[in-house]
Amino acid sequence: MRKQKYSITDKNEITDFLNDSIVGILSMIDPDGFPYSVCVNYLYKENKFYFHSAKSGKKFLSLDKNRQAAFIVFKEYSVIPSHFSGSDIACNITQFYKSVHIRGTVKLIEEDNDKVFILNDLMKKFQPELGFKNIELSDKDYFKNINLTAVFELTPLNINAKYNFGQGYAKERLNNIISGLCKRGTKLDAETADMIKKYNDLNL
Numbered sequence: 001m002r003k004q005k006y007s008i009t010d011k012n013e014i015t016d017f018l019n020d021s022i023v024g025i026l027s028m029i030d031p032d033g034f035p036y037s038v039c040v041n042y043l044y045k046e047n048k049f050y051f052h053s054a055k056s057g058k059k060f061l062s063l064d065k066n067r068q069a070a071f072i073v074f075k076e077y078s079v080i081p082s083h084f085s086g087s088d089i090a091c092n093i094t095q096f097y098k099s100v101h102i103r104g105t106v107k108l109i110e111e112d113n114d115k116v117f118i119l120n121d122l123m124k125k126f127q128p129e130l131g132f133k134n135i136e137l138s139d140k141d142y143f144k145n146i147n148l149t150a151v152f153e154l155t156p157l158n159i160n161a162k163y164n165f166g167q168g169y170a171k172e173r174l175n176n177i178i179s180g181l182c183k184r185g186t187k188l189d190a191e192t193a194d195m196i197k198k199y200n201d202l203n204l
Helices: 002-006 011-020 058-063 113-128 141-150 171-186 187-199
Strands: 023-029 035-041 044-045 048-054 068-080 094-109 149-164
Touching: 002 149, 011 044, 011 068, 011 094, 011 149, 023 058, 035 048, 035 058, 044 113, 048 058, 048 113, 058 094, 094 113, 094 187, 113 141, 113 149, 141 149, 149 171, 171 187
Parallel strands: none
Antiparallel strands: 023 035, 023 068, 044 048, 048 149, 068 094, 094 149
């Protein structure tokens, strides 16, 4: 319950973050019964997640045996040293972040036309400037690779978002952190300062 202050429930905000991000960590149970995690590029579309895989290897075999999975998408923001909060206690160091945690079930997309549709959408996400031939079943340049590629659909059972930007900190502490970020002056520090202001309703 202590972390409830970090929860984000605005569906549009969560959707924007998921659409802007390109990599997530997919966690599953491998064929030997051990947890197994791997980074994957993904597409988020109509409240479902899509990713591709070879039709062999550990990821494919794991999901073929057990269709339950977890997925996390996150973005790291600035590390906040303890002295930014006016403290010399090591415990006060922290890092701000955005994260979305998904738990759900995975299925293999069986229909080739559906698979091609998702693969084209994946390409448009990662290469929005286009400049590639549309993926078509009838195209000999793609036919072999389409047959060798598996596309999975992850249907969420729940989606939980947590953004930590010091919500609940005293205003003086937040102002000191922002001051420290501005002095350090990296691009990420500037982004982090903006997030602190946004999620703590600070007008500085």
